[in-house]
Amino acid sequence: SSPCDRPVPPTAGLSHDKWEIHPSELMLLEELGSGQFGVVRRGKWRGSIDTAVKMMKGGTMSEDDFIEEAKVMTKLQHQNLVQLYGVCSKHRPIYIVTEYMKHGSLLNYLRRHETSLIGNMGLLLDMCIQVCKGMSYLERHNYIHRDLAARNCLVGSENVVKVADFGLARYVLDDQYTSSGGTKFPIKWAPPEVLNYTRFSSKSDVWAYGVLMWEVFTCGKMPYGRLKNTEVVERVQRGIILERPKACAKEIYDVMKECWAHGPEDRPGFRILKDQLALVAQGLT
Numbered sequence: 001s002s003p004c005d006r007p008v009p010p011t012a013g014l015s016h017d018k019w020e021i022h023p024s025e026l027m028l029l030e031e032l033g034s035g036q037f038g039v040v041r042r043g044k045w046r047g048s049i050d051t052a053v054k055m056m057k058g059g060t061m062s063e064d065d066f067i068e069e070a071k072v073m074t075k076l077q078h079q080n081l082v083q084l085y086g087v088c089s090k091h092r093p094i095y096i097v098t099e100y101m102k103h104g105s106l107l108n109y110l111r112r113h114e115t116s117l118i119g120n121m122g123l124l125l126d127m128c129i130q131v132c133k134g135m136s137y138l139e140r141h142n143y144i145h146r147d148l149a150a151r152n153c154l155v156g157s158e159n160v161v162k163v164a165d166f167g168l169a170r171y172v173l174d175d176q177y178t179s180s181g182g183t184k185f186p187i188k189w190a191p192p193e194v195l196n197y198t199r200f201s202s203k204s205d206v207w208a209y210g211v212l213m214w215e216v217f218t219c220g221k222m223p224y225g226r227l228k229n230t231e232v233v234e235r236v237q238r239g240i241i242l243e244r245p246k247a248c249a250k251e252i253y254d255v256m257k258e259c260w261a262h263g264p265e266d267r268p269g270f271r272i273l274k275d276q277l278a279l280v281a282q283g284l285t
């Protein structure tokens, strides 16, 4: 697309480091929760722009590497990706400033609205399609999420769903999270090649996307229930997959099953998935 029809990131022209945000232009508001890197607060930027501000707790992130990567991340712009506006990196703790999504995580949204969502297959499918569009954009830019799950997607007004925190897994210092043997490693969203060789790719994101679809059609159930991580690893390596959720039509479950092909090369890419889900959505109307 030509530069003129790409939205100019609001950080443009701020300073020669256009991804650098001046803390004086941020007004910090209520706490939204805390994640891998510490507390996140809602903020107003330049008086009017709604933002979420991650305030990096010391020792949680390899900050210099992230600040370098932030320059790339601010260029990833898509209506189904939570936009990184910039960073405040001239002080400690550093701040990561992103677009604000008023309904919080997709996982909590699904659990909070289960009664109104469970019968609405069209809406659940639309949420999956929005995530697929965001992931298809990342795939096109050879960008791997590494921790795609409903907890890492966010919901805005009018049921807009966006993928958040893509690529951040690379900067987490907690090895309980980064090593596949760690207690915080997302085992239940990981394919065999990640469990065995931590080999991440857009095709391992596709496996995780299949699990995210399962989360959506169960309105936020925990995959594999209360099975221990060791039991899940054993099942996944033996090719046992998640069962079809009651609220999920067979042709939607067929797409989920494609995402769980044992070999990454046998899984479709997000572009293909997008087309398949669009056809299923047409068939539903």
Ligand SMILES: CN(C)c1ccc2c(c1)CCN(c1cccc(-c3cc(Nc4ccc(C(=O)N5CCOCC5)cn4)c(=O)n(C)c3)c1CO)C2=O
Binding pocket: 032, 033, 034, 035, 036, 037, 039, 040, 052, 054, 082, 098, 099, 100, 101, 102, 103, 104, 105, 147, 151, 152, 154, 164, 165, 168, 169, 172
């Ligand atoms: C390494 N990986 C994968 C990471 C790293 C950091 C994080 C995450 C994964 C995911 C979790 N996380 C995190 C932590 C805290 C906040 C945010 C977080 C929360 C937002 N929004 C909201 C809005 C409302 C509410 C809320 O309280 N409610 C209750 C009432 O009904 C409406 C919803 C919560 N969050 C938001 O817009 N962003 C951008 C980030 C986020 C998401 O960003 C992180 O900060």
